[in-house]
Amino acid sequence: MIDERDKKILCAVVQSYINSPDPVGSRFITKKYAFSLSPATIRNIMSDLEEMGFLSQPHTSAGRVPTDKGYRFYVDFLCSEEYQADNRTFVYELTRELESIKNDIDILLSETTRRLSNFSHYLGVALSPKAGIATFNRIKLMKYRGNQVVTILLTDEGLVKNKIVDVDFELSQRDLNRISSYLNSEFYGSTLEDIRLRIIREMAEEKILCDTLISRAIRICREALSFQYGDIFISGFSEVLGLPDFSDIERIKEISKAIEDKHLIIKLLDKLSKSEGIQIIIGSENSAVEMKKFSVVASTYKEGNKPIGSVGIIGPTRMDYSKTIAMVDIAARFLTGIVSGNR
Amino acid sequence: MIDERDKKILCAVVQSYINSPDPVGSRFITKKYAFSLSPATIRNIMSDLEEMGFLSQPHTSAGRVPTDKGYRFYVDFLCSEEYQADNRTFVYELTRELESIKNDIDILLSETTRRLSNFSHYLGVALSPKAGIATFNRIKLMKYRGNQVVTILLTDEGLVKNKIVDVDFELSQRDLNRISSYLNSEFYGSTLEDIRLRIIREMAEEKILCDTLISRAIRICREALSFQYGDIFISGFSEVLGLPDFSDIERIKEISKAIEDKHLIIKLLDKLSKSEGIQIIIGSENSAVEMKKFSVVASTYKEGNKPIGSVGIIGPTRMDYSKTIAMVDIAARFLTGIVSGNR
DNA sequence: TATTAGCACTCTGATATTGAGAGTGCTAAA
DNA sequence: TTTAGCACTCTCAATATCAGAGTGCTAATA
Incomplete structure (x- = not known):
């Protein structure tokens, strides 16, 4: 022993x-x-x-x-120990400089990852709020150029998604208002994922769709929901190039390939977000081959008590874990604070 | 001679x-x-x-x-010569696979750059439509969570921008409707850049702002216009890593630094977009030091006759210019077709 | 029994040496 | 004006050498 x-x-x-x-x-x-x-x-x-x-x-x-x-x-x-690195400047930068952009989650996340990578010299990553678990607040439809409709979808969490939808039938703004108020009353309070599933179900049972208004409402709503569900922010590639761990070309290719496949990292972060607190994966513990030479430190940020997205750092296995863990923790808390404070 | x-x-x-x-x-x-x-x-x-x-x-x-x-x-x-490379697969991929996403310009551009880089093995870049020269179509304001207002701005070109704005005064949806109809009638047909300038001017002449409704309208509108003006898409970093030109680490750092500074490339493409047709800049002809070892081939895509954005390829000076020029040309025409066909 | 000094052995990485190969510039001839 | 011939130069890969750092093992020590 x-x-x-x-x-x-x-x-x-x-x-x-x-x-x-x-x-x-x-x-x-x-x-x-x-x-x-x-x-x-x-x-x-x-x-x-x-x-x-x-x-x-x-x-x-x-x-x-x-x-x-x-x-x-x-x-x-x-x-199991107490650790405390000096992260005051990091905290300071986050709070002072980013507080003001609290209403734009995308910019907030991309700026946060940028600072994560600046301070850690590793890759900063963040997963935008999962749209699936977001709560439908309201949808607004606007007539636009010819046969197009602009759909605007609001969720309780501050997500605003818009989409231009082509419709092959004539619709007045009044029709659209009727459709949106139908959708609003029908879906209010549901999660987007639930709505998506329900739409699929209802479209399968074609009979319900006899009512043209409802049928059209459903079709438009489906389009409105068809945006990309998880967006990822990665920054700091030029930071890692400076590390001695990436002084040979093969390692660089490896990490750039890992980054390239954003899908991979989305999946990874998503899996990690299932657990509470800081998650750490070291090298070969990664299930994806592409990541077996890198370590991941990640945590979730929450809206209230509901984890809605992830933030973390990816770097070589030879990583300053102590500092990294502290930074990810700070970033997660910071984001949670901003997102939850927005209600 | x-x-x-x-x-x-x-x-x-x-x-x-x-x-x-x-x-x-x-x-x-x-x-x-x-x-x-x-x-x-x-x-x-x-x-x-x-x-x-x-x-x-x-x-x-x-x-x-x-x-x-x-x-x-x-x-x-x-x-000065006729050149013709075989770009049929490229054309095919663009038209077949991307036609369906014509309503989402961001995805369209990111997919186009991806394909540009895949086929050329250099970096594919694209500049999203310049919001400044876009034409105001309409603005819609919606009350949202407490003291927030969601602004939705539509332009004639198919740009939809939304923004969550904090307001420090009580506003009913009716107030908002009045504000938006004021803005709509006031700004209809102007370019966003003109509107921006006008707002700055009017805010300077404070006296006009005595009218609270107009004052609030202007303030909200200013916020609504405060999104990022030019977004850039760059893809294909792992492609260039495969090139013999980037077999040593210093070159890699150089190009990654050039990419890092998106601002630089935005400025570059923006400058190039002032001229008609395919623009080619070779190595030291670049004004920016960071780019002096790379070549740029770029063109613009248009809505009708108005160039609204850029698309291009960045690679080593030792570049297959013939092929590259052809591809950029194809991509620009393709985007022009999609964007113009949307009206 | 646990620790340590001593020493032979191994592997790396930097430096120098060598020689083949490729390409040039120059000169003189065609 | 073009070309054959040749001496010269430079690179690149292969090879040799050697100091330095670190190990493992053995035998002595506390």
């Missing part, structure tokens, strides 16, 4: 590797940390830790490097 | 360098192109071309590489 002393040494190794990306040797540990042990002893312990899978050697006669399991141990250990 | 034969050899050099990124030597030219001249003669000519600034040598005893001036000559020559 791993005893107290081993733990401390493991953490020391992880920490100094995080600090600078050179494999750490036994002598270095004795010098940097006051364990009052000789290098030889440290070597023995490190050898044990390697056997247990926490450390590995890039080659014989190099120092040790943490494995993903090693990082995992370190992070779990961290979380 | 440069005679006909020199021209042909220059073009041959540029072409084979574009074809593969090795400095091209005299022997190679004699073999690949049927000039019925010996390598020695070619050498003399190439030496002349170097003196004239069209070619350069990476080092003594390497082949020649085109300078930016060389590319420029080649491109100008190209443009």
